[in-house]
Amino acid sequence: MSNFLRFRVLGDSLAAGVGCVRAEQSLGYLLTETLRAAGHQVQLSVHAVPGARSTDLAPQVRAALRAGVDLALVVIGANDLTSFTPPAVGARLLGEAVTDLRAAGGRVFVIPAPDLGLVSHVPPAFRQFVSQASHAYALAQTDAVRRAGGTVAEIDPGLLQRFAADLDLFSADRFHPSPAGYALIAEAVAPALRAEVTERAG
Numbered sequence: 795m796s797n798f799l800r801f802r803v804l805g806d807s808l809a810a811g812v813g814c815v816r817a818e819q820s821l822g823y824l825l826t827e828t829l830r831a832a833g834h835q836v837q838l839s840v841h842a843v844p845g846a847r848s849t850d851l852a853p854q855v856r857a858a859l860r861a862g863v864d865l866a867l868v869v870i871g872a873n874d875l876t877s878f879t880p881p882a883v884g885a886r887l888l889g890e891a892v893t894d895l896r897a898a899g900g901r902v903f904v905i906p907a908p909d910l911g912l913v914s915h916v917p918p919a920f921r922q923f924v925s926q927a928s929h930a931y932a933l934a935q936t937d938a939v940r941r942a943g944g945t946v947a948e949i950d951p952g953l954l955q956r957f958a959a960d961l962d963l964f965s966a967d968r969f970h971p972s973p974a975g976y977a978l979i980a981e982a983v984a985p986a987l988r989a990e991v992t993e994r995a996g
Contacts, residue, residue, distance in 0.1 A: 798835045799991065801826060802858040802900070804851065804891070805869035808908070809842030811976065813965030819973040821905075822867065824980035825987055832988055847873045848887035855891050863900035865991060868892070868944075871907025871931055875924075881934035889938035902944035903990050905983065906932040912958045914968045945990055947983045 803809050803822035811820025818824075826838045839861055841854040848870055858866060868891065874884040892902045910916065911925030936946045956978065957963050963975035971979065 798864075799829060799837070800862045800864045801829070801836050801838045802861065802863045802866045803838070803840045803842055803869075804854040804858060804866060805842045805905075806846040806871075806873050807842075807844035807970060808872065808905075809867065809869035810840060810844050812844050813967070813970030814973050814976060816973075819976055821869065821976055821980055824977060825867065825984060828980065828984045828988065829991060832991070834991065842869070845873060846870065847877060847879060848884040848891075849879075851887060851891040855894050858895065858900075859898050863895060863898055866895045866900050866902045867905070867987070868902060869905045871935060872910065875907055875910055875928060875931055881931045884931065885934035885938035888935055889942045892939050892942035892944040896943045901990050902939070902942075903947065903983075903987055904935070904939045904944050905947045905949075905979075906935040906939075909954055912954060914961070914964070945986070947986055950982060953978065953982050 809821060811817060811822070814820050822838055822840050826836045829836045841857045843850060843854065846854070851870065868888070870888060871884065888904070892904065895902045907928055909925050909928045911921040911928060916924050939946050957975065961968070963972055963978060964970070965972045
């Protein structure tokens with residue numbers, strides 16, 4: 795059955811689509827098209843801000859709540875890692891954001907911190923350490939999101955391996971995904987997002 799979804803995208807540059815040539819290549823737009831293809835009417839608004847950390851989520855949440863929210867995608871964590879935000883602090887702030895969105899009746903889908911050990915700027919000698927730190931941060935986020943009633947995207951290790959092996963999945967800055975990279979991420983998380991919407995409709 796079709797239903798109307800006020801879809802809000804919050805978070806950092808990955809949520810905003812930095813690295814894309816056109817807005818239509820970003821995660822929010824790609825996932826909106828996936829939902830529309832499944833028969834839903836979708837109103838998309840992107841509140842994400844490049845460079846945002848978990849400390850910056852609260853004003854984005856307020857903006858989403860003012861617009862009304864049925865489904866929210868939150869992508870956050872990369873800038874927390876580069877700024878050495880303690881996992882407990884970032885996870886608490888993310889959990890608070892999810893709690894507020896859920897209290898307004900929205901379902902919340904979160905893509906946690908990426909593995910920054912895959913970024914080519916990281917010296918090979920430090921990549922294992924950076925990957926471990928990224929994983930620990932994502933685990934703290936996952937626990938906080940689930941406690942707050944949100945859903946966390948399960949990222950297949952095979953997807954990470956594809957990014958590690960193919961520089962074309964990164965944009966020119968070698969940090970953000972390219973349009974091809976965003977398309978791959980959207981394809982990977984789309985089934986779980988559709989399931990989230992189906993559960994809501996049910």
